[in-house]
Amino acid sequence: MALELYWGSGSPYSWRVQLALEYKQLAYESRLLQFSMQEHKSPQMLRMNPRGRVPVLREGDFVVFESLACLLYLDRKYPEPPLFGRTPEEAATIMRVICEYQSYAESHLMQIVSAAFFETIDERAEEVTRATHIVAGEARTIEARLSGSDWLVGDQVSAADLVVFPGIMLLLRAMEKREAGDLRSRFLPLETTYPAISRWIRRVAALPGYERTYPPHWRDGAPRG
Numbered sequence: 289m290a291l292e293l294y295w296g297s298g299s300p301y302s303w304r305v306q307l308a309l310e311y312k313q314l315a316y317e318s319r320l321l322q323f324s325m326q327e328h329k330s331p332q333m334l335r336m337n338p339r340g341r342v343p344v345l346r347e348g349d350f351v352v353f354e355s356l357a358c359l360l361y362l363d364r365k366y367p368e369p370p371l372f373g374r375t376p377e378e379a380a381t382i383m384r385v386i387c388e389y390q391s392y393a394e395s396h397l398m399q400i401v402s403a404a405f406f407e408t409i410d411e412r413a414e415e416v417t418r419a420t421h422i423v424a425g426e427a428r429t430i431e432a433r434l435s436g437s438d439w440l441v442g443d444q445v446s447a448a449d450l451v452v453f454p455g456i457m458l459l460l461r462a463m464e465k466r467e468a469g470d471l472r473s474r475f476l477p478l479e480t481t482y483p484a485i486s487r488w489i490r491r492v493a494a495l496p497g498y499e500r501t502y503p504p505h506w507r508d509g510a511p512r513g
Contacts, residue, residue, distance in 0.1 A: 289348030310497025
């Protein structure tokens, strides 16, 4: 049965699964949904995911949603190359890095992104300032990790890279917005502020199939590291 991926352009959660499919060189049918037309909340999609969110991965009669669950399914079903390491120790470290990002950085990063995209930075100044301080601190942690390694865990791409990368790219895109204003100086220019992260972004972008995962509506003037 063919793999089918239902996704939306610019969704960092969809992007994680796209990167995994390409990294594993798996054939799949791409089902791009238009958020503007609420296609992710169509009756067909709600039958597969009652939450009406993407990504949704289907293989035959089996359907899985939530990006981390999709990554785990792909890694168990198609174990080479591995996303969660080859030993219990590697798997635990990869999951720890993912949990750290999700617990301490992701929600604050999304606050910044939301404020920039919806032009509410001034109205949410205190919230955005606090979120920026937290995200900058977590970025320094990621920078330190990448200063000693090409990838977030070990010497190969892992699920940790695929989970964190789209969020950072979304933040960089938000910083390109005029409304980002003084926030830019906390993160840009990336090659000066976070040089190891900048090099890591270029390594991810050099992976086979990366261009097929790049959000279609970002192609004009979007940040690439």
